Amino acid sequence: MGKGGGMATTAEFPALPGDAPAPAGDARDRKPYVVIGGGPAGLTAGYLLAKAGRRVIVFEADEQVGGLAKTVVDADGYRFDLGGHRFFTKATEVNDLWLEIMGDEFLMRPRMSRIFWNGKYLDYPLKGTDVIKKLGPVELFCPACRTCGRR
Ligand SMILES: Cc1cc2nc3c(=O)[nH]c(=O)nc-3n(C[C@H](O)[C@H](O)[C@H](O)COP(=O)(O)OP(=O)(O)OC[C@H]3O[C@@H](n4cnc5c(N)ncnc54)[C@H](O)[C@@H]3O)c2cc1C
Secondary structure, eight states, rough: OOOEEEEEEEEOOOOOOOOOOOOTTTTHSSSOOEOOOHHHHHHHHHHHHHHHOOEEEEEEEEEOOOOGGGGEEEETSSSSESSOOOOOOOOOHHHHHHHHHHHHGOOOOOOOOOEETEEEEEEEEHHHHHHHHHHHHHHHHHHHHHHTTTO
């Protein structure tokens, strides 16, 4: 899909089968849609446009697509995510899209994340009751306490 050209990459999505092509004679048939940036947003836009029967070209400034969510490979062949990424959404249509793309490769994992703040572990994503209980009203509402790290 990707074509390296110096430091830049283009990803050309052909129209995908199973979706209605653009109506014949439609100007959108002749000119490709252009997406700037091959991060998750740009690749999703490209994918959905291709599914809608449009020709799409995604321009990526880097030599690899993926944006902040990309996996890089070091000289020894080890693979690293730029940030430890996991996927979570409450939006059914977003979840369905991921399942559609990933199929059997979509791995479900229970996971707990917490923020270590002034000696306390706060649940992440933040929960109002947990934050109030652990920080208390003084630390929660006093900006000076937050910046001076009052203990
Ligand atoms: C450490 C870290 C951990 C994260 N963890 C999570 C997580 O667990 N779960 C989660 O959902 N999200 C996580 N995120 C956030 C997630 O990575 C971003 O929300 C997501 O990458 C945003 O996608 P994007 O396509 O909007 O932008 P980006 O990922 O920033 O992609 C933009 C792309 O556009 C390219 N570009 C920019 N300008 C041009 C140009 N002029 N021409 C061509 N190309 C251009 C860039 O090179 C880049 O590839 C994390 C982010 C970081 C940094």
